[in-house]
Amino acid sequence: MESQIELLYEDIPGRSNARLIRFVGDLDATNVQSVLEKLNSLFSEGFTRLVADFRKLRYVNSAGLGILLYFTKTVREKGGSFKIANVCENVYEIIEIIGATSLLEIYDELNEAIAELN
Amino acid sequence: MHQKDLAIEINDVPGSNGALIINFRGELSSLCISRISGTFDTIDYSTIKFVIADMSNVTLVSSAALGEFMGGRKRLVESGGDLVFASLQIDLRSKLNMMGANKIFRFYNDTRSAVNAFRWEYEKHHEHLHLSFPPFLKLVPPIRSLVSRVAKQKGYSNRDSFRIETIIDEVCNNAIEHGLEGANKSIDLKMTINPAQVEFTVTSVSDPEKMQALKAMIKSDEHDLSKLRSDEKRGRGLALIKMLSNELTVDCNESGTSVHVKKLREE
Numbered sequence: 001m002e003s004q005i006e007l008l009y010e011d012i013p014g015r016s017n018a019r020l021i022r023f024v025g026d027l028d029a030t031n032v033q034s035v036l037e038k039l040n041s042l043f044s045e046g047f048t049r050l051v052a053d054f055r056k057l058r059y060v061n062s063a064g065l066g067i068l069l070y071f072t073k074t075v076r077e078k079g080g081s082f083k084i085a086n087v088c089e090n091v092y093e094i095i096e097i098i099g100a101t102s103l104l105e106i107y108d109e110l111n112e113a114i115a116e117l118n
Numbered sequence: 119m120h121q122k123d124l125a126i127e128i129n130d131v132p133g134s135n136g137a138l139i140i141n142f143r144g145e146l147s148s149l150c151i152s153r154i155s156g157t158f159d160t161i162d163y164s165t166i167k168f169v170i171a172d173m174s175n176v177t178l179v180s181s182a183a184l185g186e187f188m189g190g191r192k193r194l195v196e197s198g199g200d201l202v203f204a205s206l207q208i209d210l211r212s213k214l215n216m217m218g219a220n221k222i223f224r225f226y227n228d229t230r231s232a233v234n235a236f237r238w239e240y241e242k243h244h245e246h247l248h249l250s251f252p253p254f255l256k257l258v259p260p261i262r263s264l265v266s267r268v269a270k271q272k273g274y275s276n277r278d279s280f281r282i283e284t285i286i287d288e289v290c291n292n293a294i295e296h297g298l299e300g301a302n303k304s305i306d307l308k309m310t311i312n313p314a315q316v317e318f319t320v321t322s323v324s325d326p327e328k329m330q331a332l333k334a335m336i337k338s339d340e341h342d343l344s345k346l347r348s349d350e351k352r353g354r355g356l357a358l359i360k361m362l363s364n365e366l367t368v369d370c371n372e373s374g375t376s377v378h379v380k381k382l383r384e385e
């Protein structure tokens with residue numbers, strides 16, 4: 001009965017060491033650990049420039065935001081980047097309340113986030 | 119078609135002074151509009167706010183008869199009330215839909231649902247939900263989803279329902295994190311919802327070893343999110359609950375922890 005979340009990976013044409021990750025479902029206490037492991041694993045494989053598409057991320061709670069903040073900071077410290085785009089209104093409100101809008105790299109559109117990879 | 123084919127009976131709604139159920143029987147043809155309007159004339163609109171037209175034994179509603187219902191509804195709406203249809207037969211419901219009646223009147227599957235709507239809207243009747251579940255994280259998603267669906271069903275907006283879902287999620291996760299583990303331990307969730315607000319009380323058995331940490335967390339200025347380092351994965355739940363709710367009280371003692379949250383309807 002864990003919340004369903006899928007991370008779908010795609011190449012980003014013309015960008016080396018980059019991956020697009022589409023989050024689909026709910027990110028919560030039941031799956032944060034596995035999501036963090038997947039993100040860490042991707043980074044370890046050499047994909048140091050990551051863009052997360054949140055268009056289909058329906059729900060995130062404090063635990064989910066906790067790992068997003070943690071991963072963003074870790075990636076930055078290692079010289080990489082983790083950008084987020086297409087955040088739905090409800091999820092954005094939670095990010096805003098937590099005070100994480102300035103700590104995460106959030107873009108309105110996917111192409112804006114990808115353009116910033118340069 | 120003769121007027122004698124029509125029977126009308128007015129009944130009180132047990133336990134409610136502001137509502138009536140009018141049972142119609144037969145065919146509501148254009149020949150009987152005076153009886154329908156006469157029935158609406160007998161209503162004391164200073165006290166009656168909600169009229170349920172029980173249509174379970176009605177086989178026809180003419181456009182003229184429908185006009186009388188519209189007139190009756192208008193008088194109720196002017197005094198802050200409503201007239202609704204209940205128990206329409208499928209064919210008649212389809213016909214009324216074609217006549218556009220569904221854009222004016224609310225249709226209920228049965229009189230019980232209509233009475234519940236009256237109690238909810240006019241008597242601010244509270245609805246209760248009580249769940250007991252073992253302290254397993256995997257049970258929280260379906261529970262928060264259920265609560266959110268209840269809120270939506272009760273007319274709360276998507277945004278309010280999402281906030282309620284988040285509050286329940288965070289409260290239950292905290293209860294599991296700081297409570298005793300084991301399938302024989304249970305967490306109690308009591309929810310009361312009315313058109314204006316929703317209240318929750320989540321009670322769990324405290325783990326003595328985690329009690330001090332929990333008390334410290336409640337007493338501390340943990341609610342101040344700015345003091346959390348950005349790489350800290352946890353510690354934002356209680357603050358989030360506080361920000362999303364209108365009232366939060368935590369009672370923590372040796373027998374258990376009880377978290378009470380009140381959330382006003384915003385939209």
